[in-house]
Amino acid sequence: MQFKTKLTLDASNTGAFSIDVNPNGSVWIAEQNVYEEYGSKNRLVKRSPDGGILKIVDMDFSPIRVRIDGSDGSVWTTGMRKERDFSGIGDEWPETLDELNELVITKTETFTRKYDPEGNLVFEISEGGYSIELDQSDRSAWIAGKTNIWHYSASGQNLTSYAGSSDGQKWLAIVPGKSN
Numbered sequence: 001m002q003f004k005t006k007l008t009l010d011a012s013n014t015g016a017f018s019i020d021v022n023p024n025g026s027v028w029i030a031e032q033n034v035y036e037e038y039g040s041k042n043r044l045v046k047r048s049p050d051g052g053i054l055k056i057v058d059m060d061f062s063p064i065r066v067r068i069d070g071s072d073g074s075v076w077t078t079g080m081r082k083e084r085d086f087s088g089i090g091d092e093w094p095e096t097l098d099e100l101n102e103l104v105i106t107k108t109e110t111f112t113r114k115y116d117p118e119g120n121l122v123f124e125i126s127e128g129g130y131s132i133e134l135d136q137s138d139r140s141a142w143i144a145g146k147t148n149i150w151h152y153s154a155s156g157q158n159l160t161s162y163a164g165s166s167d168g169q170k171w172l173a174i175v176p177g178k179s180n
Contacts, residue, residue, distance in 0.1 A: 007031055008045050008056060020068045020075070022117075025049035028075045030063035044077060046119060055119040061111045065132045069139055069154065073117030076141055078128035083107045112143050114156065123156040133172040144170035 007014045008031060018030040029045045042062050046055040061081040068075050088103040112128035115121055131144040139154035149170070151159040 008043065008053065017062075017064055018066045018077075020066050022068050022073055023070050024073070026054060028066050028068060030066040030077055030079070032062045032064070032079075042079075044075065044115070044119065046075075057115065057119045061109070064130060067132050067134045067141070069134055070136055071139055074122065074154075075115045075117070075119070076112065076132055076134060077115075078110070078112040078130070078132040078143055080108055080110045080129040083109075110145055112141070112152075114141075125150075125152060125156060127161075130170050131172045133174045135174045137176065142172050142174065144172050 007016060007029075014031055014033045016029050017032045019027055021027050026049060027047050029047065030042075031045055032042050042059040044055075044057040044059065044063060044066060045053060046057075048054050059077075059079070061079045063077045063079040065079070066075060066077045084104050084106050086104055089100070094100045094103060108129075110127060110129035112125040112132065113121060114123055125143070127145055127148065127150050128143045129145045133142050134140070135142065140159065141152045141154075143150045143152065147163065147165055149162045149165060149172070151161070153159055
């Protein structure tokens with residue numbers, strides 16, 4: 001199967017940050033607008049195998065990764081929202097970007113959400129942000145934030161967490177075990 005489609009938002013400011021394929025051939029696309037922190041829309045879009053729009057879920061954060069549970073078609077996404085406060089800047093603007101970043105207060109909130117196959121919210125988790133992978137053997141989710149990694153059950157129960165990892169982008173992978 002192959003199809004080509006346009007994004008549902010203004011393509012000059014929007015990118016498809018992540019795509020995952022359902023067993024039935026439909027896809028979920030995480031569309032993110034580069035100006036989201038200034039009020040622009042972000043969304044998850046479900047498209048049919050021929051590219052038609054099946055569902056649009058408007059997001060109040062930037063979805064970075066989307067993953068589909070192959071056993072039931074539910075969809076998980078993780079991402080973040082940044083809000084900047086420029087009140088620390090006086091009448092004179094700093095000369096360098098580093099000086100500006102020291103004066104600007106940035107508040108970052110992270111989110112992980114699970115939706116049913118139709119795009120209805122099942123639950124939200126306040127951890128996450130960078131990466132998510134699903135373990136199809138038990139339908140659990142592994143979620144990476146800035147310094148932590150969490151393991152959640154398919155029902156949203158925190159199974160374990162790992163703290164103290166490097167302060168930066170993370171990517172996760174699930175490697176299936178060998179069957180005997």
